[in-house]
Amino acid sequence: MDSLESNGAVGSCSDPPDPLIKPRTEPLPPAVLARIERNRQRALLLRQARLARAAPSAGDGATTAKVMKTIDSGAGFFIEEEEEDSERRTLKVVHKPAPVMEPDYLMCEECSRPFMDSYLSNSFDLSVCDQCRDNEVKHRLISRTEAKQLFLLKDCDLDLREPPLRFVLKKNPHNPRWGDMKLYLKTQVVKRSLEVWGSEEALEEARESREESREVQKQKRFNKKVKELRRAVRSSMYRKDTSAHQHDYGPEELVDEEEDQYRKVCKTCGHQLTYEKM
Secondary structure (H helix, E strand, C coil): CHHHHHHHHHHHHCCCCCCCCCCCCCCCCHHHHHHHHHHHHHHHHHHHHHHHHHHHHCCCCCCCCCEEEEEECCCCCEEEEEECCCCCCCCCCCCCCCCCCCCCCEECCCCCCEECCCHHHHHHCCCCCCCCCCCCCCCCEEEHHHHHHHHCCCHHHHHCCCCCCCEEEECCCCCCCCCCEEEEEHHHHHHHHHHHHCCHHHHHHHHHHHHHHHHHHHHHHHHHHHHHHHHHHHHHHCCCCCCCCCCCECCCEEEECCCCEEEEEECCCCCEEEEECC
């Protein structure tokens, strides 16, 4: 029995390992390795931040113990040096330099040269440099009233139609106490008028029709003034006789002999005067 038990025990020790439990010889997948590396970097950053917070707190009045390090000089005496605590040791964080960003240059529509800033680009969103700016002809500024009269535009065409035209404010040269003038870029006003009227021919026809109606209204006003003037002249020449009328009666006529009634007639106005004699 003992030999059998010992043989069974020996047999049980020499049994092969379980086939379901296999030693891990395959490498970890890249996703797991990346997660492990991220966790390690996060732990290092947390430790560095904790050390950085602990370093200035020691200078705010807190008491910290200094660790002294004894060094044998070999000449019969010892040298004591302060050993910085690992927790108080500050780490220098090296930041990467910021990337160099090239400035956003604008291209001039006239000379095709890059530029960064100009009066027309800031005020009217027009890509033209200051060297190519023409204040007399091409980039001339006109007032709001002139834009409405010359190009037959309304307030809604300037302010509400998308995109609204940009303008600059300037003191009124006729009277500084009046409101500021709104100055628009003429080229942008011309472009907006073509959007409203469709073409230059339609704009010209509208101008002619308005000019004709303006001439008709002007002639009517002139005729009305002439008529009023003639009426004033006639009224000034007319003289009304406001003196009292004196009747000039003719000969006496008998109207009724029994009643003894007589009558007189005025030679000028024909007034009849009837009376009785006693």
